[in-house]
Amino acid sequence: MLKNKKTVKIRGALLDWYDSEKRDLPWRQTRDPYSIWVSEIMLQQTQVQTVIPYYRRWMRAFPTLRRLAKAPEEKVLKLWEGLGYYSRARNLKKAAQKIQQDFNGVVPENYQDILSLPGIGKYTAGAILSIAHDQPLPVLDGNVKRVLARLFALKENGASGRSEKRLWQVAEDFLPDTRPGDFNQAVMELGATVCLPKNPMCPLCPLKKYCAAKKLGDPERFPPPKPRTPAKKIEVSAAVLQRGKKIFIQQRLHDGLMGGLWEFPGGKREKNETPEDCLVREIREELGIDIRISEKLMVIKHSYTRFRVTLHVFRVRLGTGRLKPTQCEQWQWVNHEELNSYTFPAANGKIVKYLTQNGRV
Ligand code: SF4
DSSP states (O other), rough: OOHHHHHHHHHHHHHHHHHOOOOOOOOGGGHHHHHHHHHHHHHSOOOOOHHHHHHHHHHHHSSSSSHHSSSSSHHHHHHHTTTOOHHHHHHHHHHHHHHHHSTTTTTOHHHHHHHHTTTHHHHHHHHHHHHOOOOOOOOOOHHHHHHHHHHOOOOSSSOHHHHHHHHHHHHHHHOOSSSHHHHHHHHHHHHHSSSSSSSSSSSGGTTTTTHHHHTTTGGGOOSOOOOOOOOOOEEEEEEEEETTEHHHHHETTTTTTTTOOOEOOOEETTTTTHHHHHHHHHHHHHHHHHHHEEEEEEEEEEEEEEEEEEEEEEEEOOSOOOOOOSSSSSSSOOOGGGGGGGGOOHHHHHHHHHHHTTTTT
């Protein structure tokens, strides 16, 4: 921890600003570690305004860890639907069960214990323990990295393990002994509301007197940009497979990408395949049957963080062979009204929306 006079002034200015300007957010009205944990997990990769209604619904459905530990996974995933990165929800539930079994139902206060829970890394452990129990542990997310890089004109962007380690060290040195939880939240709040990635609002900033990047005249240069990996493009065919008024859906394997979510069967197009050929092959491989394609329903384009999907959706009927799904946890024939009670990945969700709005199966 730094103790020089300037650092003490910076910390004081930041905490005073936080005390008067902090947003009134539902998870700031409690020191309950479970509530803080839920909010921190939801806020990873997601904007505050989006998180608020999800957080409220979640806390109404699972007000305690015990209720979460006992909840069916389908209900947990349904409440997370639209937030993406479903492993976060599954890990919350797994961690809640582990806490019931190994920690007498109480969120551990020991750093190593809390780190042993599924889905909790250094950032989340620091956030929960500092905010709920005022333990002097730093946090480092995108907002904190940006504020630190600008305040101290650092050339670090966290792109390498070494750079990340140095930023953690700066965050630790910057953290005061008193009110570390509020201090962590103050740095994050400044990054989220004032020290924005583009057009930081320096005239309104409580740290403007001390900020090295501002003095250099172009704060946006800090932190230096990370090299970008372009999103991979993939083409997929999917089947709305009908039998009478029922539609076939299957649950993805738990241990894969978007595990546990439901989907329409299909798969990735191979080189030189048409979307139709791809679908016939995939359904034969996945379900053991031949299909008859009735019509093309739509083409959906959807961007995930690391890839962009073009999804060709066909209405199909059973052809020959005996249905024998092999690459899913379970499967169902459902009416179109029932589709909304299952949780689908975002791109498949657009098919559900189409089917439920058009009421046609
Ligand atoms: S003065 Fe500007 S660049 Fe520096 S911390 Fe404040 S908002 Fe960010």
